[in-house]
Amino acid sequence: MIDTPYLLFLGDAPDQLAAKVAQGIRDWRPDNVIGQFRMDGCKADVKVADMDLAGAKASGAKTLVVGVANRGGVISSSWKRVLIEALAEGFDIASGLHNLLNDEPDLVAVAKEYGRTLHDVRIPTVDYPIANGVKRSGKRCLAVGTDCSAGKMYTALAMDKEMKARGLKSSFRATGQTGILVTGDGVPLDAVIADFMAGAVEWLTPDNDEDHWDMIEGQGSLFHVSYSGVTMALIHGGQPDALILSHEPTRTHMRGLPSYSLPTLEQLRDTALPLARIANPKAEVVGISVNTAALGEDEALQCLADIEKRMGLPTADPFRQGAGRLCDALEAM
Amino acid sequence: MIDTPYLLFLGDAPDQLAAKVAQGIRDWRPDNVIGQFRMDGCKADVKVADMDLAGAKASGAKTLVVGVANRGGVISSSWKRVLIEALAEGFDIASGLHNLLNDEPDLVAVAKEYGRTLHDVRIPTVDYPIANGVKRSGKRCLAVGTDCSAGKMYTALAMDKEMKARGLKSSFRATGQTGILVTGDGVPLDAVIADFMAGAVEWLTPDNDEDHWDMIEGQGSLFHVSYSGVTMALIHGGQPDALILSHEPTRTHMRGLPSYSLPTLEQLRDTALPLARIANPKAEVVGISVNTAALGEDEALQCLADIEKRMGLPTADPFRQGAGRLCDALEAM
Numbered sequence: 001m002i003d004t005p006y007l008l009f010l011g012d013a014p015d016q017l018a019a020k021v022a023q024g025i026r027d028w029r030p031d032n033v034i035g036q037f038r039m040d041g042c043k044a045d046v047k048v049a050d051m052d053l054a055g056a057k058a059s060g061a062k063t064l065v066v067g068v069a070n071r072g073g074v075i076s077s078s079w080k081r082v083l084i085e086a087l088a089e090g091f092d093i094a095s096g097l098h099n100l101l102n103d104e105p106d107l108v109a110v111a112k113e114y115g116r117t118l119h120d121v122r123i124p125t126v127d128y129p130i131a132n133g134v135k136r137s138g139k140r141c142l143a144v145g146t147d148c149s150a151g152k153m154y155t156a157l158a159m160d161k162e163m164k165a166r167g168l169k170s171s172f173r174a175t176g177q178t179g180i181l182v183t184g185d186g187v188p189l190d191a192v193i194a195d196f197m198a199g200a201v202e203w204l205t206p207d208n209d210e211d212h213w214d215m216i217e218g219q220g221s222l223f224h225v226s227y228s229g230v231t232m233a234l235i236h237g238g239q240p241d242a243l244i245l246s247h248e249p250t251r252t253h254m255r256g257l258p259s260y261s262l263p264t265l266e267q268l269r270d271t272a273l274p275l276a277r278i279a280n281p282k283a284e285v286v287g288i289s290v291n292t293a294a295l296g297e298d299e300a301l302q303c304l305a306d307i308e309k310r311m312g313l314p315t316a317d318p319f320r321q322g323a324g325r326l327c328d329a330l331e332a333m
Numbered sequence: 334m335i336d337t338p339y340l341l342f343l344g345d346a347p348d349q350l351a352a353k354v355a356q357g358i359r360d361w362r363p364d365n366v367i368g369q370f371r372m373d374g375c376k377a378d379v380k381v382a383d384m385d386l387a388g389a390k391a392s393g394a395k396t397l398v399v400g401v402a403n404r405g406g407v408i409s410s411s412w413k414r415v416l417i418e419a420l421a422e423g424f425d426i427a428s429g430l431h432n433l434l435n436d437e438p439d440l441v442a443v444a445k446e447y448g449r450t451l452h453d454v455r456i457p458t459v460d461y462p463i464a465n466g467v468k469r470s471g472k473r474c475l476a477v478g479t480d481c482s483a484g485k486m487y488t489a490l491a492m493d494k495e496m497k498a499r500g501l502k503s504s505f506r507a508t509g510q511t512g513i514l515v516t517g518d519g520v521p522l523d524a525v526i527a528d529f530m531a532g533a534v535e536w537l538t539p540d541n542d543e544d545h546w547d548m549i550e551g552q553g554s555l556f557h558v559s560y561s562g563v564t565m566a567l568i569h570g571g572q573p574d575a576l577i578l579s580h581e582p583t584r585t586h587m588r589g590l591p592s593y594s595l596p597t598l599e600q601l602r603d604t605a606l607p608l609a610r611i612a613n614p615k616a617e618v619v620g621i622s623v624n625t626a627a628l629g630e631d632e633a634l635q636c637l638a639d640i641e642k643r644m645g646l647p648t649a650d651p652f653r654q655g656a657g658r659l660c661d662a663l664e665a666m
Contacts, residue, residue, distance in 0.1 A: 130559050131558055131559040132559070132589075132590070133558040133559065133587075133590045133592070133593060134592070135592075189527060190526075190527050190528040191526055191527065191528065192526070192527050193523075193524055193525070193526060193527070194522060194523050194524065194525050194526070194527060194530050194562065194563045194566070195523040195524065195559075195560065195563070197527050197562045198558055198559055198560070198561070198562060199559070222565075222608070223611055225464055225466040225531055225569035225570070225611060225612045226463050226464040226465070226466065226528075226531055226532070226569075227528065227531070228531070228565050228566070228569050228608075228611075229527065229530045229531060229562040229563060229564075229565040229566030229569070230527050230528070230562060231562075231565075232555075232561045232562040232564075232565040233527070233561065233562030236558035236559075236561050236562070237558070254466075256465075257465070257466045259466070259467070259468075260466060260611075263611075271607065271608070274604065275555070275561075275604070278556055278558060278561075278593075278596075279558045
């Protein structure tokens with residue numbers, strides 16, 4: 001569990017895209033954000049107050065979150081100077097970088113000296129159990145994709161936000177680095193040991209009030225041969241009551257696999273639902289989320305209408321249209 | 334890769350079952366075995382020459398393999414004395430125990446002193462790649478079960494032995510601790526990090542001659558919610574051409590999951606085959622292996638005949654009847 005609120009470290013981000021983790025935190029958990037720290041030459045701006053370390057500390061910030069991708073996969077010496085100063089100032093640091101904070105001896109030494117914590121959210125810190133398959137109380141929703149990176153995290157975050165806006169009980173359950181930094185906790189599922197994947201998901205989504213929804217962040221795809229095992233563990237560990245099908249309509253092949261074509265939404269439905277019913281016989285596919293970012297407005301609306309007609313399920317692009325109709329489908333269950 | 338031949342360490346095994354790893358090595362790779370080392374009070378015997386360390390070394394043994402389960406999960410002091418003497422005598426040691434050899438400082442120190450290797454086959458020692466899904470040359474066979482522990486390893490070992498007896502090209506590809514000790518290498522798949530599971534299986538079963546069969550050891554079950562992700566990675570990383578359905582007909586619920594009933598063989602076929610065809614469009618279900626150990630001879634033969642008639646596929650218990658008909662099915666492809 002990462003202490004909030006955050007000061008977002010944007011470093012010397014070369015463009016806005018490099019700061020997408022910071023942007024995600026800003027978009028989905030603005031209450032967790034005190035301000036942003038930008039170094040000279042930073043080209044990103046997530047539109048919160050610029051602060052120095054002392055100022056942010058005085059305003060109550062607890063953790064400096066690395067909200068920017070690093071170039072070349074290393075923590076540069078200019079970043080390092082800021083991170084060390086932050087530890088001395090009393091901040092914990094959280095990062096999802098491949099270059100782990102805990103692999104940097106100087107950061108480790110300074111953190112120890114000041115009694116601070118270095119959170120590498122790519123690395124599990126919990127000894128997860130082996131899944132026991134026991135039915136848990138409360139409701140769970142999981143997005144499954146025709147491919148990786150089809151908008152599953154965005155869908156879960158948007159649905160969680162909408163459910164809360166309606167005064168309903170909902171928790172976003174992060175299973176990846178960005179999601180964990182957004183919410184402050186979760187399971188880095190792709191880094192969990194094989195035998196404990198489904199157990200980690202059970203741990204992440206424990207018994208809850210019967211009218212509470214866990215919005216579980218999806219990973220991979222049953223049709224993506226590199227990561228399908230992770231998706232399978234989410235379906236069986238998550239025991240979803242509701243499945244959302246996620247799709248990106250302009251993709252020509254599976255991400256990173258040029259010789260693999262995408263399944264149809266019908267194939268995804270007919271594959272995922274029987275597998276989900278092994279763990280939860282009441283599971284249903286309740287809606288479709290389509291990432292239409294690559295389409296113009298008219299084309300996007302036509303695409304959504306076509307899919308809705310074909311599949312007979314509420315179909316929306318949560319970014320373009322909000323998650324209202326997908327949440328209606330949950331409420332109707 | 335563990336150096337062969339082996340001296341099998343049976344320790345003070347309280348009964349024959351405790352030495353089942355040693356028995357497996359003896360049954361499946363007798364050429365790898367020089368002899369057995371039994372301590373006072375050992376109640377197991379795998380019917381090979383009893384040897385002391387010096388005698389086995391003089392006969393060419395390279396590795397002392399812990400072929401016995403330990404009581405209480407710890408390496409006892411009486412075992413420890415033998416293991417240390419073996420290192421001094423010039424043996425490597427290999428073990429699949431939960432209590433890792435490499436977690437014992439005295440063993441580590443002595444191994445270092447004598448330049449010997451401690452193989453803990455539960456722990457991956459390779460940085461496996463992420464799966465790339467590229468079609469590999471050669472043929473592959475994978476057993477998938479209605480449940481865990483339904484006889485998948487035995488089936489793969491028996492089919493490998495039969496294929497070799499026919500003069501055909503075949504390799505057993507181990508994915509679990511026992512299989513790795515039997516053959517001297519493999520991937521401890523349940524201990525691999527989630528993102529690399531399918532890649533580890535690709536690494537294990539590389540390009541090969543077009544008429545060569547990899548007999549891949551199965552793990553878990555698509556219907557076992559604790560381990561289904563591991564099974565999924567085997568199906569997609571393994572790219573099997575041939576699937577064998579494995580079943581234990583007397584089981585009343587999924588292993589360790591009292592509230593889960595077993596799927597039918599039809600459900601298993603209809604679930605596994607479409608998933609396998611994502612990675613290998615030519616995949617076929619070619620036979621059924623039934624573990625009839627809990628049935629008497631007449632009952633077993635009736636059970637096998639009933640399943641064969643119902644499913645329309647060659648059905649055999651490889652332990653009771655040999656793997657001939659299953660291998661016929663591979664040859665007929």
